[in-house]
Amino acid sequence: MATLVQAVRLALHYGEQHLGVTDIFGEDVGPPLGGVFTATQGLKTAWNSPLDERGIVGTAMGIAYAGGRPVCEIQFCDYAFNTLDLLKIAGNQRWASAGNFDMPIVLMTPSGSGIRGSLYHSHSFESWASRLAGWKIVMPSNALDAYGLMLSAIVDPNPVMVLLPKALLRVKGDELIPGEPDDPDELARMIDAPVGDRSLWEPQWPDVREYFVPLGSAKLVREGSAATVVSYGRTLPLCVQAADELGRDFGFTFDVIDLRSIFPYDWPMVARSVAKTGRVLIVNEDTEVTNFGEHLLRRIVDEHFYDLLAKPRLLMGKHVPGIGLNQVYEQNTVPQLPGIRDALRELAEERV
Amino acid sequence: MSESLDESSRPRRSKLTAASLAVRSGRETLSVELALTLFRHMVRTRALEERAIKMSKSGEAYFWIGGPGEEAFNVCLGLQVHKGAGPAHDYLHLHYRSLGILLAMGLPMVDHVRQLAMTATDPFSRGRNFVGHYAIPAWNVVPVTSVIEVQYLMAPGTALIQKRAGGDGLTVVNGGDAGTAEGDFESCLLWSNRPGHELPVLMIVTNNQYGISTPAKTQFGDRRIADRALAYDMKAETVDGNDPIASWHAIDRAMKYVRAERKPFLLEAMVSRLHGHSSSSGAQRNWSETDCVALFEQKLIDANAIDADQVRAMKAEAKEEAEAAVVQATSEAKPTLQDVERFTYCASKVDAVYPSDYTGLPTQNAK
Numbered sequence A: 001m002a003t004l005v006q007a008v009r010l011a012l013h014y015g016e017q018h019l020g021v022t023d024i025f026g027e028d029v030g031p032p033l034g035g036v037f038t039a040t041q042g043l044k045t046a047w048n049s050p051l052d053e054r055g056i057v058g059t060a061m062g063i064a065y066a067g068g069r070p071v072c073e074i075q076f077c078d079y080a081f082n083t084l085d086l087l088k089i090a091g092n093q094r095w096a097s098a099g100n101f102d103m104p105i106v107l108m109t110p111s112g113s114g115i116r117g118s119l120y121h122s123h124s125f126e127s128w129a130s131r132l133a134g135w136k137i138v139m140p141s142n143a144l145d146a147y148g149l150m151l152s153a154i155v156d157p158n159p160v161m162v163l164l165p166k167a168l169l170r171v172k173g174d175e176l177i178p179g180e181p182d183d184p185d186e187l188a189r190m191i192d193a194p195v196g197d198r199s200l201w202e203p204q205w206p207d208v209r210e211y212f213v214p215l216g217s218a219k220l221v222r223e224g225s226a227a228t229v230v231s232y233g234r235t236l237p238l239c240v241q242a243a244d245e246l247g248r249d250f251g252f253t254f255d256v257i258d259l260r261s262i263f264p265y266d267w268p269m270v271a272r273s274v275a276k277t278g279r280v281l282i283v284n285e286d287t288e289v290t291n292f293g294e295h296l297l298r299r300i301v302d303e304h305f306y307d308l309l310a311k312p313r314l315l316m317g318k319h320v321p322g323i324g325l326n327q328v329y330e331q332n333t334v335p336q337l338p339g340i341r342d343a344l345r346e347l348a349e350e351r352v
Numbered sequence B: 001m002s003e004s005l006d007e008s009s010r011p012r013r014s015k016l017t018a019a020s021l022a023v024r025s026g027r028e029t030l031s032v033e034l035a036l037t038l039f040r041h042m043v044r045t046r047a048l049e050e051r052a053i054k055m056s057k058s059g060e061a062y063f064w065i066g067g068p069g070e071e072a073f074n075v076c077l078g079l080q081v082h083k084g085a086g087p088a089h090d091y092l093h094l095h096y097r098s099l100g101i102l103l104a105m106g107l108p109m110v111d112h113v114r115q116l117a118m119t120a121t122d123p124f125s126r127g128r129n130f131v132g133h134y135a136i137p138a139w140n141v142v143p144v145t146s147v148i149e150v151q152y153l154m155a156p157g158t159a160l161i162q163k164r165a166g167g168d169g170l171t172v173v174n175g176g177d178a179g180t181a182e183g184d185f186e187s188c189l190l191w192s193n194r195p196g197h198e199l200p201v202l203m204i205v206t207n208n209q210y211g212i213s214t215p216a217k218t219q220f221g222d223r224r225i226a227d228r229a230l231a232y233d234m235k236a237e238t239v240d241g242n243d244p245i246a247s248w249h250a251i252d253r254a255m256k257y258v259r260a261e262r263k264p265f266l267l268e269a270m271v272s273r274l275h276g277h278s279s280s281s282g283a284q285r286n287w288s289e290t291d292c293v294a295l296f297e298q299k300l301i302d303a304n305a306i307d308a309d310q311v312r313a314m315k316a317e318a319k320e321e322a323e324a325a326v327v328q329a330t331s332e333a334k335p336t337l338q339d340v341e342r343f344t345y346c347a348s349k350v351d352a353v354y355p356s357d358y359t360g361l362p363t364q365n366a367k
């Protein structure tokens, strides 16, 4: 099975071949490196840009104005903060011009903690991004979704931000991408650039096929009755694991929802599940003041107050300036498996 | 450049007897026909700006910003743009003082006033944006934004597609002097000059020597803004933007170079700011700065290209045109409650929640 980052690469290849992608660019995105996480190795429209995030976003917008279909990369979301006003503008071009101009750009950027990245390779971005009206924001938690969400991001004629969970980039999926070879080693031989001199290397692309994960559609990855868990990105597999362990040890079953789209979000799925279980935990790792999860929580309280059987909960990152390198910092700043398991168990057991 | 011109003391009749075939500035000339075309658009632009200022003072409009003092340069630019849609034509990344460019390109006055009057018929923003914030797909005029200097970041993108497409289409980007302090200006220089990937960008700075209240000389230590091209071995020129003859030729030279060489050019135009920054600073006429319309009028009279009666008639006609535009625009429908969310999203076949347009937050019955 492909890793998440290989899935992104396959999607971009499909985008170049079949969906009209004209430019894949950013810092170290072109040859020889093909991206610091290898997301863009071997792609025929990939090129290296100056080390200038504002220039990257602005140029993507210009390319889109002139009829191109760009996918740009900000190397780490930790370095996207100086582009916020441009992201704002990219999101408002269609609205501000009353429909005169569309802004079909894709911006992909690794987000979140989990790679021992210290202060500037551990930030989350989805709460900032969720405030950018006019954008669509997605965050896959596995390879197949990364493939399907990237294809949708490319086809969608609006600006779409693809947040890639840093911690999961090298995790293999457990479902095949349509057209992917069965043997992961074979896939690696075909599409991973060799170590050392790669000036003569060319990838051998498998014949991957069209597969869209619609924007705004979540995925119910576990079904149960004790409570609802809503998460995405790095914390999603942790929620699944916690739910499975609590099922094994205590017989609790959970609806585990992989939100996949931060905006638009799949409110029908969340609402249906909360109405059914009456208990909800939202888990993400962004900082806790004005966290995107608070918005979901507010809607749950507004619209499902009388369905609730226990207080709704939100587990998230601490409001501190950063994540320190020594693992005592990271372990105690953003949600980890034991904390998620405890919170889930408490939620399932709470009686009023 | 900054000598003051007292209208009353200037001769209203030429001393020449026969009409000349050309109008001259230094060693450069323009045909009388072209000079009169430029002058007419300058007069039209001035008339509309003055009428727009009146609207902001009367309360019919909330805010005015524009380019009185930039007519000479901007009209010359607008007339030389290859106008149309797509990479074969020129792209325009403009800022908020660009009326002269657009009127010279053929924009009906009423469209400018519609935006000022915030009508539903405003073709650029449906009454959403400040005046002069154009967005015209048919002419490659990408949306003007109030955010200073960001247009310089987008210009390399359109130019990149134009270079790839072949042809001689170029990208024009303009902005003021103070804004060049933003890193975005340097980004444009850099991205337009990547070795082997030079881009057909005509970078323009209209230098009125102020950013709102701050004099340029208190912030900029460099000799002239055009010199910032030196570091890139890039062609650049500074021109007297109050002189339409010099401006016409400077733009012509710059455009010819960019079209043929597919490389960038930095053109700095020294211009006036005749009504201050915007209505927020009162928009009162500043009589101490050079007035390009008055200056050119005198030159045309001196050259016997036009006489005082013809000038009067031309100005009266421009005023009437502006007045008619105001009467029409102010009588048109305003946006309604139903417009608030419109045009947020383009229709998408891969979006489960917003397949057509934004309809507010996702709801239970979205699917």
Ligand SMILES: Cc1ncc(C[n+]2csc(CCOP(=O)(O)OP(=O)(O)O)c2C)c(N)n1
Binding pocket: B097, B146, B147, B148, B149, B175, B176, B177, B178, B179, B180, B208, B210, B211, B212, B277
């Ligand atoms: C990024 C940004 N900062 C501040 C402002 C507020 N502002 C509007 S115009 C202006 C001055 C611009 O001066 P200049 O670039 O010389 O252009 P001019 O208005 O003189 O033509 C400022 C500071 C803004 N619109 N955008």
Ligand SMILES: [Mg+2]
Binding pocket: B176, B177, B178, B206, B207, B208, B209, B210, B211, B212
């Ligand atoms: Mg200025």
